[in-house]
Amino acid sequence: MAYSDKVVDHYENPRNVGTMDKSDPNVGTGVVGAPECGDVMRLQIKVNPQTGVIEDAKFKTFGCGSAIASSSLATEWLKGKTLHDANEIKNTDIVQELALPPVKIHCSVLAEDAIKHAIEDYLEKHGKTMESLHEHEHDHQDAKA
């Protein structure tokens, strides 16, 4: 199978491989997939509780080149984003950026899932739900108005 140059680049030089302390209250962890399906992705984010901005992101992935590239790219995109904006990342953005073929779209879906799970994990630690991200959005808009 021919991989795009971007996939090969992420595979050979993965960004942000690593592990954070999952018991740290400022860390959110998302683990998705299953070994028998050939993909397991773990994505972690470290959030500044004051600003709600993701300051660091790490991943580890068991999977094909596209799965590794999707998660590596996701960590790059997550850094510096607010939780709200991180939650807006769509699998189709990943597909487009990495030029994934149709058979590899599930890798991007997995990455989007992993992002959502990591955000949810962080919010749960702070007694919040995913809906709170939207409340925040309203506040933001109100403030602008």
Place this chain on the structure above:
Amino acid sequence: MSLTLPIYLDHNATTPCDPRVVEAMLPYFTQKFGNAASRNHRFGWEAEEAVEYAREQVATLIGCTSKEIVWTSGSTESNNLAIKGVADMYQRQGKHIITAIHEHKAVLDPVKRLQKQGFEVTWLEPNSDGIITAAAVEAALRPDTILVSIMWANNELGTINEVPEIGRMLQSKFDEKSKPIFHTDATQWVGKMPTDVERDGVDLLSCTAHKMYGPKGIGCLYVRRRRPRVRLTPIIDGGGHERGMRSGTLNVTGIIGMGKACEIAGQEMDSEQQRLLKLRTRLEEGITAKLPMAVINGHRTKRLPGTANISFPYVEGESMMMAIKEIAVSSGSACTSASLEPSYVLKALGLGDEIAHSSIRFGLGRFTTQEEIDYTIDKVVKNVQHLLDMSPLWEMVQEGIDLSKIQWGAH
């Protein structure tokens, strides 16, 4: 000597033609191009003589007489002719067939077709070493068993089944008339290991030229003529070539290539076995010394000398293949675009999915050098380490987490 990339380590799939084989074939394309069935002129006689000489060369390698060789297009055809031919010819004596679940598809599929047509099949499972024993075959025998088909060496693992033991067990248990016919798919075996169908009680044997440095598209079926005389219903009719068992103008150039390939294989077998075994040991030890989690599949010693099937748990098969793309090997997993099914042969050994998913078959051959093996070891070790560093599964295992106890999400 400089190393040329890519490195070919997939000799269980096919082998390059030996230049000596090609040289023997060449005159028969252009000058001695006759039809071996033409009886009226010198062109035909020349071709026929060459074909008969090649028949002798093959017969010498496997320990039979030349009259017992039927030329085919390769092992798939030989297996089909053997299995369907016996089933049709002997169906009045019984409808039971014994074979194994990790045979090549060229045996599995003809047997499955017969099963649909009303034959009863016992599918033997190998032990965890990948081997079918004579005891397992004996336990499966029924009064109506007409055919036992067990491959000599497995294509994915290189493991060697107890073929001589099965042959002798059948001969000692039955008289010539009531004995089930014993067929072996010896595609991976012949040319690499000493073969004696007479001594080993084999009635039908399939083999092919392209696995032993001969050309593709030519193979043969050994059909025993005495004690017992095996009869087969042909699959291809027309012209009555090959004693009526396989019609069609003979592939003279291919046949000559196969004959020459057999002659060379016989002459160089002993030294080649030693050489390959040394290289394989170097490969396996080189990899497992640096990657202790790597698992060598199949029996440690009862294996073809050039085959190594190694699993790399906690790394995924396709990323592994991507990592070593300058080395032509075969993935144990059919991890291609659509299907994520691990190999049925590895599953037959009882390997878990996460292990069967990331297995690589290294097939060493006549032209494989130590330099190539050293390059391969280095490449595999570096890349598996790279993938392990990225693997959440490996991290969990090192933390002492039992992966089988985790509730994984559905995907």
